Amino acid sequence: MIGRRAPAQPAYVLHARPFRESHWLLELLTPNQGRFTAVGRGSRPALFCPCLVRTHGTAELKQLGDWRYQGAAPVHQGAALVQGLYINELCVRLVPRFQVDEAFFGVYASTLLLLAEPSQQAPALRYFERRLLEATGFGLDYRQTMDTGDWIEPGSYYRFDPARGFCQGSRDDNLPGSLIQAIADNNWQSDPALSVAREINASRIQHVLEGRSWHSKNWVC
Incomplete structure (x- = not known):
């Protein structure tokens, strides 16, 4: 049974891998539902781009309905890109599914912006690691x-x-x-x-x- 259609919410794609024909299995980070997995169809969504998404479904595996980009990715290449992949992996491995934390979502978004500035990269990563540990109960x-x-x-x-x-x-x-x-x-x-x-x-x-x-x-x- 398909669950009630959720309202649109901001999101970032943490990870994407192929799933069946023309589908992607996505790890999403959102302020209102936390981290969860959704199935999307079509072209592979870009990492680090702020999105607006709408999902439906009652199970842990959601269906991704409407989605659109809300801006450009602040990190593109070099050290910033590698560090962006680093914080994404930490989120996937440590953030519990469906743990709602609007403040941490904001930390993630601001960290991406700071990674675009070489002088801010190391301080931004240390602060992100600390806030991630606090958000997951291991501060x-x-x-x-x-x-x-x-x-x-x-x-x-x-x-x-x-x-x-x-x-x-x-x-x-x-x-x-x-x-x-x-x-x-x-x-x-x-x-x-x-x-x-x-x-x-x-x-x-x-x-x-x-x-x-x-x-x-x-x-x-």
Whole structure:
């Protein structure tokens, strides 16, 4: 039985693969239904283009009815294209189906715009990874240690446990509280902040994936 026709909503195509003759199996990200799979027909929809779509169906596999582009893709080639594919893979692998999160949809859209600016690419990716982890229930607490519950202090040192978060450490752990706070504030003036944030986020994501493959993890800065 075909379900009630849903109203049109903004969307991005995260992934598309052939499905039967002249059809595509699409992973869509929307503000009103979250991430879900839909069957579309015709030419392959472009990635990274803001769309307006209408779907129908009551099952997990929706049917894509009307759809049209709402603008051009902000990323086209080079590093920005690779990084766009990276955030798409993370969405497909981590965002639960039908988890509605309008704020995260906005983060995804703004990240694509920032990737078009070379100087903003690394900070945009680190912020996206952090917000993705928060949106999926695996966000990190940058204020307190997970083993003792103490506040993280700028002059103290800590270690990072991918399963729990920041824990009490020593100078040998080489993760000062001031650096943790800089990352929490998206303050990238400290030289190692971006690289340390990349390592922390990657370790956490790998833990969340529980050994599942993550093809694009070595593609980005």
